[in-house]
Amino acid sequence: MTKRSVVLALLFAAGVSGGLSAQDIRGRYVSRTQEDGTIYHTFPCTLFEHPEAGDLTFDITYKEDADGLATLNFTCEMDGAVPIDSVCFAAGAVRLQGAVEKLYIEPERKRWRHRYSLRTPVEALYPFFDAEAQPKAALYAGECVWYYRVKRSAWRSYAPVGRKIFEMVRVNEAAGR
């Protein structure tokens, strides 16, 4: 294999993978049709950052024809093992907020890895992914609050994907009624 063919193969692969980015939602979610409705799941995405606590990774699952609530699961690392009691994800005027359910807390090297689940109305997810908004997240543990922010470029890249996924969910659910 010559150096030239290796470079060409790499460029081709970069082209293929680049073509999947932007607003192409393929590879960003999975869906399965079941007897009692379709289930959608967005793959984990790391957008929110805290200067000291680190990154926050989230994924969203929604089952059609259930109770209109989607499940937003998120993972974050913290210095302590004190559980979070509630969270607020905000983008523009849209708020995804409420009490969280702890999935697990476990040690990760010198820190603690936390994972929680938030139930939120699915109709709020489409407007939440507004590319022009400046989203932020606040994690509450009693009196303590941790604020997370998103880099503008990262949000502008992912928000159209999230919006398209939940537009698809909305359209499919409306068509099925």
Place this chain on the structure above:
Amino acid sequence: MKKLLLAAVAALACASCAKSPVMGGIYTDIKDGMAVTGNAGSTKVGTAEVKGYVGLVAMGDASIQTAAREAGITRIHHVDYQTKSYVGVYTIYTVIVYGD
């Protein structure tokens, strides 16, 4: 010697496309089923992944147990997996667990 080394790297790179029934030498993007149980329906989905670099280094935990725990799943309905590979240089293997 140089050719032998290149062949070894290429072989390792191809080997990194784990468990796929079909794989592309340049680009792979495959979804497939792994397991089905007799449990009815699912409302939760959990994922876990491993990543491989240049076919030489691979890290992560793509066990069904980890994927289930990520979503709080205690009754598994079925398990799928997904493999993506770019020239064998960068490979992602994801396990997707559906259940309640």
